[in-house]
Amino acid sequence: MNQMKRRNFLRVGLGSAAVLVAPKTFAAEKALDLSSKQVAALFSEFAQTKKMSPELKAWLDDPVIQKIPPYKVFDNVWYVGLRWVAAYLIKTNDGYILIDTLHPPFVGHLIDNLALLNVDPSEIKYVLMTHGHFDHVGGATTLKPLFKNAKFAMGEKGWEESFEHLGKGAGPKTMIPKEMVLKDGETVTLGNTTVRAIATPGHTEGTFSYVYPVYADGKKYTAVTIGGVGLNAIKDKSQLEEYIRSLDKLSSNKLDISVNLTAHPFSTVRQNSSRKSKIENWANLIFWFQGRLFFNMLMASKPVRKKC
Numbered sequence: 001m002n003q004m005k006r007r008n009f010l011r012v013g014l015g016s017a018a019v020l021v022a023p024k025t026f027a028a029e030k031a032l033d034l035s036s037k038q039v040a041a042l043f044s045e046f047a048q049t050k051k052m053s054p055e056l057k058a059w060l061d062d063p064v065i066q067k068i069p070p071y072k073v074f075d076n077v078w079y080v081g082l083r084w085v086a087a088y089l090i091k092t093n094d095g096y097i098l099i100d101t102l103h104p105p106f107v108g109h110l111i112d113n114l115a116l117l118n119v120d121p122s123e124i125k126y127v128l129m130t131h132g133h134f135d136h137v138g139g140a141t142t143l144k145p146l147f148k149n150a151k152f153a154m155g156e157k158g159w160e161e162s163f164e165h166l167g168k169g170a171g172p173k174t175m176i177p178k179e180m181v182l183k184d185g186e187t188v189t190l191g192n193t194t195v196r197a198i199a200t201p202g203h204t205e206g207t208f209s210y211v212y213p214v215y216a217d218g219k220k221y222t223a224v225t226i227g228g229v230g231l232n233a234i235k236d237k238s239q240l241e242e243y244i245r246s247l248d249k250l251s252s253n254k255l256d257i258s259v260n261l262t263a264h265p266f267s268t269v270r271q272n273s274s275r276k277s278k279i280e281n282w283a284n285l286i287f288w289f290q291g292r293l294f295f296n297m298l299m300a301s302k303p304v305r306k307k308c
Contacts, residue, residue, distance in 0.1 A: 034059050039084070039266040047231040060084055066106055070113040073261060074214035074223070076193070080113040082106055085135045086263050088225060089117070090212060094191030095125040098150075099210055099225050100263065103138030104173065110139065111146070121146045125190050128182075128197070129154040130227030130263055131207040132162030138172040153180035153188065155199055157206030170233065182208060200250060202243025203228025209246075211255055223259040224250060230264065 034042070034055075042056040059065060066082040073079050073088070081087035081102060087110055090097040096119060102110045114121065124147045129137045131154070140152055154162075159178045165171025182188075184199035195212040207227035214223045229247075234240050250257060 032058055032062060033065055036266050043230065043266075047234070063106065067109050070117055074216055074221075075218075076213075076215050077223070077261065078113075078117060079265075080110055080117070081265075082109060084264060084266050086225070086261070086265055088261055089114070089119065090193060090195070092191035092193040095123045095149075097126045097128060097188070097190055097193065097195060097212075098124055098147075099128050100130055100136045101127060101139030101143055103135045104142070107139035107142045110143075122149050124150045126150060126188055126195075127152045128188065128195065128208075128210055129158065130209065130225070131155075131158045131204045132160070132165065132172070133170045133204065133228075133233075134172040136227075136263070137162050137175065140172070140176045141174040144176045151180045152176060153182050153197075155183075155197070155206050155208045156181050157201070158204075158208060159206070161204055161206045198249065200227055200246035202239065202246045203230055203233055207246070209250060211257060214259060214261075221258050222256050223261050224255075224257045225261045225263055226250065227263060229262075 032055075039056070039059065042053055042059075046052050046056065066084060068083055070078050070080045070089075076091045078089040078091070079086065080089050080098075081100070085102060086100060087102050088099040090099070101107065111121075114124075127140070127143065127147060127150050129140070129152065131137075137154070137158075144150075144152065159181065162172055162175050163178075166175055167173055182197040184197070186197050188195045188197065193213060195210050198209045198211060200207050200209040209224055209226045211222060211224045214221050231240075231243070234243065
């Protein structure tokens with residue numbers, strides 16, 4: 001796979017959605033079900049108005065729609081999350097690394113997915129959390145006693161924002177005590193796999209992203225799970241500028257990122273194509289915010305509304 005160029009890395013997209021290759025979901029026949037394009041449009045509306053539509057809220061809260069079986073994204077990575085928010089299980093030769101925890105009342109779906117994969121909870125050694133919003137850390141309280149050998153990790157400001165907003169707004173309802181604190185550029189190594197933690201403030205001040213190796217038919221690629229690309233939490237011009245700097249940081253050629261395993265897939269789809277073509281097209285299935293485009297549109301129209 002050719003190295004992803006900056007202009008391709010920062011794809012135009014007015015929704016933090018990515019379409020991943022995946023099985024048909026359990027809720028495909030429900031009238032309430034929405035496509036990635038529809039969900040992205042509703043979240044774009046939410047980002048600008050700060051008011052969530054009843055249609056979007058119903059979709060997010062529906063346990064049948066949100067539950068999907070686990071599926072293999074790469075040879076060493078499984079998707080174990082929901083329709084709207086991701087959790088990734090990275091397999092190493094010394095156990096597993098989990099990225100993000102989901103949130104109540106859906107944490108049981110993650111636990112079920114691990115069971116379907118025959119993963120013993122004691123084999124999970126690290127839980128890397130992206131930021132302090134409920135949908136990414138809200139499951140930590142439930143998972144901590146199950147993952148007896150796991151260290152829960154996040155950036156310092158991520159921990160702080162989870163405690164600051166505890167039980168209110170976008171914060172989790174409950175949260176575990178602070179454990180492992182990651183620094184910008186720090187690496188976490190388990191067996192044959194090293195994950196690099198990168199501070200990418202913007203979506204929230206404490207947002208971290210994780211860069212790690214993935215394999216397809218023995219070939220190595222570099223993937224990133226960006227901690228937050230949604231603009232719904234943007235409060236002012238300075239935060240938006242910080243967001244843009246973070247995307248610039250991730251687009252550095254030094255990181256050699258070629259695949260985004262998004263924190264918010266929103267809606268997964270089945271594609272009738274060969275494994276090889278799926279691998280080659282994963283990067284092309286990603287919808288990115290193009291920060292500068294959105295910034296220019298926003299500044300040209302009206303001031304950014306403060307979060308309610």
